[in-house]
Amino acid sequence: MIKTLQNLFARLRPSTVSANPLEPFKMTTILHIDSSILGGYSVSRSLTAEIVAKQQALHPGARVIRRDLVVDAAMHLSDAHMAVFQGGEVGNAALGQDLATGGAYVDELFAADIIIIGAPMYNFTIPTQLKAWVDRVCVAGRTFKYGANGPEGLVTGKKVFVASARGGVYTGDSPAAAMEHQESYLKGVLAFIGLTDVTIIRAEGLALGEDAKTAAIAGAKAEIQALAA
Numbered sequence: 001m002i003k004t005l006q007n008l009f010a011r012l013r014p015s016t017v018s019a020n021p022l023e024p025f026k027m028t029t030i031l032h033i034d035s036s037i038l039g040g041y042s043v044s045r046s047l048t049a050e051i052v053a054k055q056q057a058l059h060p061g062a063r064v065i066r067r068d069l070v071v072d073a074a075m076h077l078s079d080a081h082m083a084v085f086q087g088g089e090v091g092n093a094a095l096g097q098d099l100a101t102g103g104a105y106v107d108e109l110f111a112a113d114i115i116i117i118g119a120p121m122y123n124f125t126i127p128t129q130l131k132a133w134v135d136r137v138c139v140a141g142r143t144f145k146y147g148a149n150g151p152e153g154l155v156t157g158k159k160v161f162v163a164s165a166r167g168g169v170y171t172g173d174s175p176a177a178a179m180e181h182q183e184s185y186l187k188g189v190l191a192f193i194g195l196t197d198v199t200i201i202r203a204e205g206l207a208l209g210e211d212a213k214t215a216a217i218a219g220a221k222a223e224i225q226a227l228a229a
């Protein structure tokens with residue numbers, strides 16, 4: 001069967017045939033995560049929606065896994081979670097359900113080829129819902145491990161897009177730059193688990209008046225439309 005497909009593909013595209021004959025038939029999986037609490041007013045949600053649409057256009061037939069962390073947030077890690085991680089009993093159904101959600105977060109990360117994360121700045125960092133997701137996907141032995149050379153991320157070979165939205169300006173020589181713990185934190189923790197190919201699509205200065213907001217969103221959307229991969 002594989003031989004037949006290989007022959008067929010070689011005849012169709014003789015100069016671009018892949019080393020893996022099934023490569024052209026592999027379905028792309030996109031993981032779409034939002035964490036804004038502003039619903040229909042959210043800038044990051046509008047940007048992630050456009051990034052998903054753009055990636056679907058670039059990868060026809062792509063499957064999308066959706067995680068709205070506000071509609072369906074994981075619990076904060078607690079003593080009860082830690083007890084289970086140490087081999088204790090799952091004491092109640094809500095905890096069991098929440099542990100299953102955390103496991104699904106990790107499975108989705110591994111399943112995805114492209115990960116698109118809406119990350120607003122709230123109080124100088126990411127929303128607590130997104131932090132709760134981070135707390136569940138940093139799993140020793142699964143998404144990272146410690147070796148002779150220190151920590152090693154295990155979620156590799158994926159592309160990440162972060163839609164960053166914030167009221168102030170933190171880039172360039174902004175005096176607020178030292179308070180930027182949103183993109184820098186997220187990029188750092190993603191790299192820790194192996195996700196180093198991260199593209200930030202940023203709309204900042206959203207609280208600096210309507211003109212500034214319109215220009216920032218238009219700039220971010222133009223960047224999305226210009227994405228070639």
Ligand SMILES: Cc1cc2nc3c(=O)[nH]c(=O)nc-3n(C[C@H](O)[C@H](O)[C@H](O)COP(=O)(O)O)c2cc1C
Pocket residue numbers: 036037038041042043044045119120121122123124125165166167168169206207
């Ligand atoms: C609870 C809350 C906290 C915020 N904290 C900050 C902040 O610390 N710095 C900042 O520049 N903007 C802050 N903002 C403005 C948001 O970053 C801005 O509204 C952005 O559009 C949020 O993204 P979203 O529209 O996708 O929710 C805050 C907004 C909210 C609702």
